[in-house]
Amino acid sequence: MIFSTKATRYLIVSFFSGISAGYSHEPQAQLPFERPQASGKVEGHAHLGWESRYFSEGRDALDGDSLFAGSFEMGWQHIAGGVWYGYSPDQSYDELQITLALTHSIGDFSFYGAYTHLRFPFDDAHDNEVGAGVEWSGLPMEFKVAADAYYSFDATGLFAEISLAREIPITEQLAANLSGVFGVNQGYVSDGHDGANHFALRLGLEYAVSDSVSIIAQTNYSWGLERDRSLPGDDLLTDFFYGGLGLQWSF
Numbered sequence: 493m494i495f496s497t498k499a500t501r502y503l504i505v506s507f508f509s510g511i512s513a514g515y516s517h518e519p520q521a522q523l524p525f526e527r528p529q530a531s532g533k534v535e536g537h538a539h540l541g542w543e544s545r546y547f548s549e550g551r552d553a554l555d556g557d558s559l560f561a562g563s564f565e566m567g568w569q570h571i572a573g574g575v576w577y578g579y580s581p582d583q584s585y586d587e588l589q590i591t592l593a594l595t596h597s598i599g600d601f602s603f604y605g606a607y608t609h610l611r612f613p614f615d616d617a618h619d620n621e622v623g624a625g626v627e628w629s630g631l632p633m634e635f636k637v638a639a640d641a642y643y644s645f646d647a648t649g650l651f652a653e654i655s656l657a658r659e660i661p662i663t664e665q666l667a668a669n670l671s672g673v674f675g676v677n678q679g680y681v682s683d684g685h686d687g688a689n690h691f692a693l694r695l696g697l698e699y700a701v702s703d704s705v706s707i708i709a710q711t712n713y714s715w716g717l718e719r720d721r722s723l724p725g726d727d728l729l730t731d732f733f734y735g736g737l738g739l740q741w742s743f
Contacts, residue, residue: 536566541708541738546580549651550675550690550714551728557582570595572604584614600630606642619646634658642680649679651689669696669710684725688717698740708738 539562545552546559557580565574576589593606603626610619623642631637641652657671675689692714699707716729 534566534568535743536564537740537742538565539563539738539740541736543734543736545732545734546578547692547712547714547734549677549681550692550716551681552730552732552734553728554580554583554585555728557585565591567595586613587611588613600628602627602629608642619644621645644680647680647682649677649682651678651680652676665700667698669698670694671696681725684723684729685718685720690717690729691715704742706740706742708740709736711735 541561543559543561545556546554559578559580561576561578563574563576565572567573572591572593572595574591576591577586579586588611589608591606591608593604595602595604597603604624606623608621608623610621612618621642621644623640625638625640627636627638629636635656635658638655638657639652640655641650643650653673653675655671655673657669660668660670662668671694673690673692673694675691676687677684677689678686681689692712694710694712696708696710701707711733712735713731713733715731716726719726719729721727
C-alpha cells in the first residue's frame with residue numbers, strides 16, 4: 493500500500509502540539525490534523541493547500557505530480573476528529589480520510605490512539621487503519637520527539653516513524669518549524685521492502701495574518717533508504733525535493 497494516512501498523522505501530530513503551524517503533515521511525524529490538548533472548549537481549524545508532490549511513506553506517491561488538499565478538524569477535551577480530502581490536477585487520483593482520535597497528556601508526555609477510514613473514489617477502493625503515538629516535549633532547547641505507528645487492515649502491515657521537531661519564533665507574526673523524520677516499513681507498503689524506509693528533513697514557515705488566519709510555506713527533502721529495485725513498491729522510493737503553500741484558519 494502506497495497512498496495513505498498523511499492526513500491522519502499530520503492531523504494528530506499538529507494537534508498534540510496545540511493549534512500551531514504546518515500545513516503539511518510532517519514531521520508528520522508529517523503527521524494534516526493537529527493533536528488536541530485536553531481542553532474544556534471546542535477548538536478547530538481548516539486548511540487549504542497545494543504541494544508540488546504527494547509525499548507518503550517516504551515515496552513520491554504520484555510520481556512527480558502535485559496535490560491540492562483541504563481539511564477540517566475539531567478537538568474537545570480528549571477527543572479529536574476531522575475530514576481530509578486530496579486531489580491531483582495532473583492525474584485521476586483523489587483520496588478522502590475520516591479520522592477519530594483519543595488523546596491524553598501526562599506531564600511532558602502526550603499520547604493518542606486513532607481510527608481512520610480511507611476512500612479512493614477514482615479507484616473505487618477503501619481501507620481502514622488504526623494508529624497510536626507518543627510525544628515527549630521535555631528535551632533541551634524546546635525540541636520535541638515523537639514516535640508514531642499505524643496499521644493498515646487492507647495491507648495487513650505496519651508503518652512506524654520517529655521524529656524530532658522544534659518551533660523557532662522569528663517575529664511576533666512569523667515562526668519557523670524544523671523537523672526530521674525516520675520511517676520504517678513492516679508490510680504496510682506490501683510490495684516494498686521491509687525495514688529502514690526513509691529519512692526526511694522539513695523547514696516550514698508560518699506567517700500570522702491575524703489571530704485566526706495564517707499563511708504556511710514549507711520545503712522538504714526525503715532520502716529513500718535500502719531501496720530494492722526488484723520490488724514494484726520501491727519504484728517511487730527515491731531521493732526528492734518538494735514544497736507547498738497553504739492557508740490555515742483556526743477557531
